[in-house]
Amino acid sequence: MESKxxxxxxxxxxxxxxxxxxxxxxxxxxxxxxxxxxxxAQAVAQQIEQAGRQAVTLxxxxxxxxxxxxxxxxxxxxxxxxxxxxxxxFLVNNAGIGIHAAFAETTEAQFDELVNIHLKGPFFLxxxxxPLIADGGRIVNLSSGLARFSLPGYAAYAxxxxxxEVLTRYMAxxxxxxxxxxxxxxxxxIATDFxxxxxxxxxxxxxxxxxxxxxxxxxxxxxxxxxxxxxxxxENRWINAQRIEISGGMFL
Numbered sequence: 350m351e352s353k354x355x356x357x358x359x360x361x362x363x364x365x366x367x368x369x370x371x372x373x374x375x376x377x378x379x380x381x382x383x384x385x386x387x388x389x390a391q392a393v394a395q396q397i398e399q400a401g402r403q404a405v406t407l408x409x410x411x412x413x414x415x416x417x418x419x420x421x422x423x424x425x426x427x428x429x430x431x432x433x434x435x436x437x438x439f440l441v442n443n444a445g446i447g448i449h450a451a452f453a454e455t456t457e458a459q460f461d462e463l464v465n466i467h468l469k470g471p472f473f474l475x476x477x478x479x480p481l482i483a484d485g486g487r488i489v490n491l492s493s494g495l496a497r498f499s500l501p502g503y504a505a506y507a508x509x510x511x512x513x514e515v516l517t518r519y520m521a522x523x524x525x526x527x528x529x530x531x532x533x534x535x536x537x538x539i540a541t542d543f544x545x546x547x548x549x550x551x552x553x554x555x556x557x558x559x560x561x562x563x564x565x566x567x568x569x570x571x572x573x574x575x576x577x578x579x580x581x582x583x584e585n586r587w588i589n590a591q592r593i594e595i596s597g598g599m600f601l
Contacts (some may be wrong), residue, residue: 354437356380359444361390367574373397382409411444411470417477436483442471442490452504467509485528492535498600521590530589537596539568563598
């Protein structure tokens with residue numbers, strides 16, 4: 350049986366890395382992207398290969414939509430070279446950054462950077478990849494718990510994620526004719542290096558989040574990657590146009 354192939358953007362670190370490894374353990378081959386740290390991406394690819402799956406690393410800056418055509422051509426080349434295929438099955442739009450700034454102090458440059466990475470990037474990258482996504486494939490867009498609850502300092506970031514959640518429903522509606530299901534996964538606060546590692550490294554922040562989470566702790570990367578991989582299992586093919594929050598029950 351032909352193996353499934355996933356593209357995970359930002360797959361060299363954090364939640365993307367965890368998702369790529371979880372997919373590999375599930376028997377999925379992975380094309381993972383990195384922005385600047387090739388060695389980090391290669392290390393993840395090595396782990397995927399140790400799990401018995403194929404892995405390819407490709408450079409991609411999701412903030413630069415002018416590079417998407419070249420990236421799509423690279424993906425097409427990798428599919429032919431490594432899998433003798435002209436399509437892949439799963440797209441996980443994960444790549445992102447965190448900017449913490451009060452609404453009153455957010456600069457236009459910060460806002461534009463967040464738009465380019467979190468909203469314009471997934472919109473046009475997915476659009477450009479459509480010819481390569483197999484009919485019956487799946488797309489997962491990453492949102493955030495911050496699109497549901499509000500914490501000072503994340504107005505711009507959360508606004509982009511709110512846009513991603515609406516975009517997901519429109520993608521699901523318009524790609525349904527090809528049997529492509531599209532869902533949003535919204536992690537809560539996770540102890541990674543995201544946003545400078547504030548959740549992981551700031552004990553006060555960590556304790557505050559744990560106290561406001563039903564399961565009594567902050568999230569770990571392992572809580573997210575496996576859940577995304579599970580969503581892409583064949584048994585979950587009928588889940589479509591949904592926002593699935595993976596936060597342990599934050600701010601219920």
